[in-house]
Amino acid sequence: MLAAYAARLDPDDPLAALRVDDLELPAPPSGWVPVEVRAAALNHHDVWSLRGVGLPAERLPMILGCDAAGTTEDGRAVIVHAVIRDPSFTGPDETLDPRRSLLSERHQGTLAERVWVPPANLIDKPAELTFAEAACLPTAWLTAYRMLFTSSGLRPGETVLVQGAGGGVATALIMLGRHAGLRVWVTSRDPERGERAVELGADRAFPSGERLPERVDAVMETVGAATWSHSINALRPGGTVVICGTTSGAEPESAELTKIFFRPLRVQGSTMGTAEELRRLAAMLVTTGIRPPIDRVLPLGEASEGFAAMIDGTVFGKIVIEP
Template identity: 60%
Template sequence: MFAITAARSSFDDPLSALEAGERPDPEPREGWAVVDVRAASLNHHDLWSLRGVGLPADRLPMILGCDAAGVDEDGNEVLVHGVVEDGAGRPTILSEKYDGTFAQRVLVPRANLLPKPPELSFEEASCLPTAWLTAYSMLFGKADLRPGSTILVQGAGGGVSVALIRLAVRTGHRVYVTGRDAAKRERALELGAYAAVPTGERLPERVDAVFESVGQATWAHSVRSLKPGGAIVVCGATSGDAPPAELTRVFFLQLRVIGSTMGTREELAGLTEMCARTGVRPVVDRVLPLERAAEGFRAMADGELFGKVVFTP
């Protein structure tokens, strides 16, 4: 079968580690299912894997990808929840220990399959299990917000950030967004954000919660944008780990710093149901045939995306 693989790792030139070509079909095993992949979406996790972060050399080559929608062996249209146990009871993500979804077929535990609602296309559904699930869990599971709260999303344009905007606007929150790119800030406003400002610019008010995936470049601004008792919910650090942690401000204002990684199968079911019922849909930046996956990886590495990249085998 055709697949996109991390053949080696290169922190400084991750795309040089990407290979496209034939790989063995997955071999059936008890309790697992083979899914014919109809669409799979790209995440920053895939780019970090090419850099060798979380994917050591002794596991290479590895088929990349942790999101997919497709058809199982019984003809059912399904979503793949990418969080699996590593054999020792610890959670891992597809493409960290087990081959991932950037292939014509993928082997996953049957318990990780959820029905794809007919209201969602395969391309839309494939965007949900990582970026959108992360946003859903951050917003509804970690932040402890009341309807009508005021929030800040750092970094307009990424998959998680766009999902946060869509979900938060839909549930009645006032959403501020930051971003370096004026065009992306304008797109955030079109999605319903209350205001979109350049990265680091002071907000006209302090917020109840900040959703942080950027890290070093935005951390100080995140801390200083919070009301007393507010929360920073952190799901990533694409610009690197934070500089000084502003601990004096954290303890004096009784701020909360909460980590968040993806979400549970139950949360994915809730997210899927929400999208089906409300009409909220992922923003897809582009759909590419799997053979052109390198184009999507390059666009992500260069920061030229607004929303999700989807590959179709």
């Protein structure tokens, strides 16, 4: 089976650890079902895996990819939910399972001709979404949906700041927030990306770190160390920063603890989402007409081009891989 996988780990040159070739797999866990992958999407998680973050060498070779849409053996069109709960966990929210994982961490991922998943991890793909569009949802767009509608406490008419414009989560936050009646501001180091964010629906774009004309109700933080102080300073008293990632590092120069307790601010962690939230997200796209911006579509055999673009940061929206 043709697949894009981590053949080894390389913290300094992740592309050197990537291989696209036929791969024979061990039998999947009992009860898991195969899905013919019609489209998959790349995430920064895949690059971190090649660097060895969260993926130990003893699990190699590991097919990469968390996101996919495809068809089951009986012809059902589905979206694959990437969060794999431990069999012992019975709670309603799989993101609270301390033993949870994502596809491509303990179990083979989606950048292949087929992927095997638990039946509960499949939701129906709305006919209104193409397979490429649906494949963009399970990680970046689901993360954005939960940040806005589950974790932030935002209400229509309030102002949200999105740190960093252009990535999959950021573009989803802009489009979902605008259609939910929020005033959306963004920051970017690249003026062109800021302009494109405004075209997507952001009300205003600011250079990274620039003082804002007024404080905001919530900040969506995906960047981490490089923008943390700006995020805290941008919040009104009682505001909320929702953090889902640390692409620039996890150790800011200052944790801003005094400002957090004195003002007082709320710091809310948020990760991925549930299968039910993924269903609601897909329904929202059908209702609103929102569609994920797709930077490029590549055949599986050229997946390395997509990885290179992610590493270089020359991406606006999602990169889709079609087996």
